[in-house]
Amino acid sequence: MTGSLLEVIALNVRDAVAAEQGGADRLEVVADMGADGLTPAPETVAAIAAECPLPQMVMLRCDATFTAGPEVLDRLRLDVKALAQAGAAGFVFGFLDEAGAVDLAATEALIHAASPLPWTFHRAVDHAADVQASWRAVRLLPNLATVLTAGSPAGVRSGLPVLKSRADAGDGSIILAGGGLKPAYVPSLLDYGIRAFHVGSAVRENWSMPVDQRRVRQWRTLVDRD
Numbered sequence: 626m627t628g629s630l631l632e633v634i635a636l637n638v639r640d641a642v643a644a645e646q647g648g649a650d651r652l653e654v655v656a657d658m659g660a661d662g663l664t665p666a667p668e669t670v671a672a673i674a675a676e677c678p679l680p681q682m683v684m685l686r687c688d689a690t691f692t693a694g695p696e697v698l699d700r701l702r703l704d705v706k707a708l709a710q711a712g713a714a715g716f717v718f719g720f721l722d723e724a725g726a727v728d729l730a731a732t733e734a735l736i737h738a739a740s741p742l743p744w745t746f747h748r749a750v751d752h753a754a755d756v757q758a759s760w761r762a763v764r765l766l767p768n769l770a771t772v773l774t775a776g777s778p779a780g781v782r783s784g785l786p787v788l789k790s791r792a793d794a795g796d797g798s799i800i801l802a803g804g805g806l807k808p809a810y811v812p813s814l815l816d817y818g819i820r821a822f823h824v825g826s827a828v829r830e831n832w833s834m835p836v837d838q839r840r841v842r843q844w845r846t847l848v849d850r851d
Contacts, residue, residue, distance in 0.1 A: 771800070
């Protein structure tokens with residue numbers, strides 16, 4: 626891969642193929658965007674793997690919250706095995722405790738289950754009670770590939786100052802900017818040194834419509850304009 630990394634949310638094979646044809650580097654494979662992305666079926670991952678060579682970062686999340694008790698973790702551990710066998714290249718997860726701090730025990734349990742595959746800490750980091758403390762905790766975890774972050778629960782527009790501060794602190798190489806990402810924000814993010822971008826709704830008409838190859842191609846051109 627040259628230039629920036631472009632990751633596209635895929636719900637199915639059709640999305641994955643369109644993302645590949647548009648020039649995406651990687652997929653985030655999820656189910657149920659009404660809940661902001663939940664764990665997909667292994668059959669979905671296997672079907673995508675059969676038709677599309679792009680690496681699949683697969684969501685591990687049972688509900689729309691950012692918490693995971695023992696029963697949820699047990700279920701997700703089983704999901705890891707099935708999804709890895711189906712073709713997952715890595716996983717997307719991350720948890721907060723009731724106080725809003727990074728739940729290291731839950732997160733490390735899934736890191737261990739997924740090892741040696743890489744993983745992305747998802748936007749739970751934006752919802753932490755102390756965002757800077759959550760970053761300090763997450764960035765030290767093993768096998769971490771990227772942190773999917775908008776810098777703010779409200780999206781990239783509100784989170785630009787946080788994204789800049791994290792990049793200035795040396796975290797630019799692990800930031801995967803996403804969550805309300807719009808073309809107008811990309812030049813600033815590139816200026817900060819951020820080179821990984823995540824899009825979902827921006828490459829389709831709406832969530833009931835498939836990924837639009839043409840829109841992916843536009844994003845490909847945009848993020849590579851360094």
